[in-house]
Amino acid sequence: MASVNRFEGKVVVVTGSSAGIGRASILRFAKEGASVVVHGQSKEKLESVKKDLLGLKVDESRILVIAGSLEDEATQNRLIDETVKRFGRLDILINNAAIPGKAGCDPNSMEGFDAVMIVNVRA
Structure with missing residues (x-):
């Protein structure tokens, strides 16, 4: 059986960690000793993960919560900058956040394609 603290001293960012696989991942990393950065768009879901x-x-002291859309470059920058400022390092980044398309947008349009690429690939 693996050591319970195998990630002790590590800093982990999981984008989209306020729900689903991202949430399960961030809880597991923290349980195994990592300092964690929880990210998502819903403040209610983020508070639930923190709880x-x-x-x-x-x-x-091992928890940092950052809210915001990854379509916004400022959120992308905050994730890294605030992590390094708070913990002095970043060891593991899991780009888990993804969108199937932009709400209210034709999925076959360039606008829809760009939105998916910004969040799913570029961020």
């Missing part, structure tokens, strides 16, 4: 982390006895 779960605190429930796992993860010290609040």
